[in-house]
Amino acid sequence: MKSDQSMDQPIVFGAGDSSVVNPLHQKRPDSPVPSCVSMKSDQSMDRPIQFGAGDSSVVKDALQRLEINIEKTNRRRNEETEREEGSSAEQRPKHECEMEIVQYHKSLLQKKFQCLCEGISKQGNPTLLNEIYTDLYITEGGSGEVNDEHEVRQIEAASKRSVQYDTPVPCNDIFKPLPGQERNIRTVLTKGVAGIGKTISVQKFILDWAEEKANQDVHFILPLPFRELNLIKDKTLSMMDLIHHFFSDITDFSIFSEKFKLLFIFDGLDECRIPLHLQSNHKCSEVTEQTTVSAFLTNLIKGNLLPSSFLWITSRPAAASQIPPECVDRVTEVRGFNDPQKEEYFRKRVSDEDLANRTITHLKSSRSLYIMCHIPIFCWIAATVLEKILGETEGGEIPKTLTQMYTHFLIIQTHIKKKYTQREETDGGMIIKLGKLAFQQLQKGNLIFYEEDLQECGIDITEVSVYSGVCTQIFR
Known part of the structure; x- marks a missing residue:
């Protein structure tokens, strides 16, 4: 920068000779002043540093300081990144992990409880609870x-x-x-x-x-x-x-x-x-x-x-x-099913509408059967029996008492048993043992049977556990 004193006087445009307006006509000053920007000739420049021809300690020091600064900067950036990632690892993933545990637990329970746990499921075609639940x-x-x-x-x-x-x-x-x-x-x-x-x-x-x-x-x-x-x-x-x-x-x-x-x-x-x-x-x-x-x-x-x-x-x-x-x-x-819920159950349980109507009409005709339909598991027994009897073309005697209903149910279960197991003991022999068990425990006022109670009636718990049909349903 030049000081004010070294500057030329400003041009006065309205003060006489206009020749001064054109700077090209101005007289060059006797002693030139230095330009604001000047270039050096090659000869006036310092010789370039020869890295392999003498002492390079200055350059080495400069490079070393530069490397140290770069290393510090990178280290600081890495530490900041690690802190940010660490904070994210402590908060977001932990919350997400907890939610994943809850969702996985729900999925396991959904898979376990979505099928109906009553009676014998049709082979390969389990009944979904939501379809039949009343x-x-x-x-x-x-x-x-x-x-x-x-x-x-x-x-x-x-x-x-x-x-x-x-x-x-x-x-x-x-x-x-x-x-x-x-x-x-x-x-x-x-x-x-x-x-x-x-x-x-x-x-x-x-x-x-x-x-x-x-x-x-x-x-x-x-x-x-x-x-x-x-x-x-x-x-x-x-x-x-x-x-x-x-x-x-x-x-x-x-x-x-x-x-x-x-x-x-x-x-x-x-x-x-x-x-x-x-x-x-x-x-x-x-x-x-x-x-x-x-x-x-x-x-x-x-x-x-x-x-x-x-x-x-x-x-x-x-x-x-x-x-x-x-x-x-x-x-x-x-308290089980009230009367409207009884009808709702049979209409869901029996897919054929006409068959469902006939089932409901028959149950209403028998006071003892209709009272027992207060219990959902008896509704399942009744539906199992009546769907088979009323649905057959030849038909047969329709059960009107509890004894007849249970008799037909036992017959159906023994037929199912014959499909899946081969046993030497006759159905009649096992049913007599079960009848003995029921009678003895009824006399004692017991509602729950234990292994020793079964043994008293000649029933082997290890054998009946695989006796498909009759025993698996009763022991349930």
Whole structure:
């Protein structure tokens, strides 16, 4: 830059001689001033550095400093990238992993419970639960007293009971307070006689959750039937081991944290062979503690273990008293089918409309049969028998009594048995043994049979387990 003093005076355009306007006519100054930009000749430039011809320490130092700076910059960038990726690995993948575990668990339960668990499935063509399921009549409350009357008598009494004062509870809403109720419901006890639909209700509840139709506030449903718990009743293990034993897909035991809502379903308390010492069992509050299955059950029920979890227990009436009233927040009773639900079931179960109408008409003509249709499993028996008899061209004697209905059912089952097994023992021999078992246990007032009871009647439990048809259905 030039200073002001070194600059030429500015041209005055209106002050006389206009020759000064043209700078080409200006006189060159005697002593030239340096230009703002100048170029050096080759001779005036420094000689280029010869890297191989002398001391290159200056260049080496410069390059070394440059390399160090580049390395520091790269290291800093890598550290920032790692921090960002680490943060992403800790947050996003963990959340996604938890959701994947939940979805995978749902898919397994959906696959397990989507097919109907009643009767004998048609070979290669299982019945889907959603296609045939009929809503059951479930009410809140129920007597807390033990009813030792035979269950068939209880069924008849229930069919005469007035529904005027009943409080219906939809199956998917059993953990939801009724309007006007302000209470938290943690433990639900559902009662009902054999074959009334307790297990099917559980199955439908789980399937609706797995298909994301209801109760999506629950993260994990863990069905633990007493029938299966009996098989490990003598083992000592932790709660985490117990869950992993039944649900191998659950390997991340962070599900026991309070942010996850767990629902345990214990189906079939009447089948439980595990002693429930609710008063004497030691207190257990840690999922990692090694203890007995009995201690886990009692501490879950009492709320010492996983108090934020939810419990659903189903039982036949005679066994329901094992759970103290103070440990139960709601009691419900499965009352089976009312009259409209009976008809709905047969129209779903019997695909031919004309055959379904004839089946319903015949059942209504017999008071005892129509009362027994209060029980869903009897509806299945009746549909199995009448669909075959009414559907045959020749026809035959149509059963009008319970004895006739069961006789035809046994005949159908023995025919199924002959297709899949070859046994030396005649059908008549096995039926006589089963009749002896039923009569003896009826005299004793027993509703549940055990292995020693079968042995008294000459029935080998290992043999009848493969006796397709008759025994598999009765032992179910």
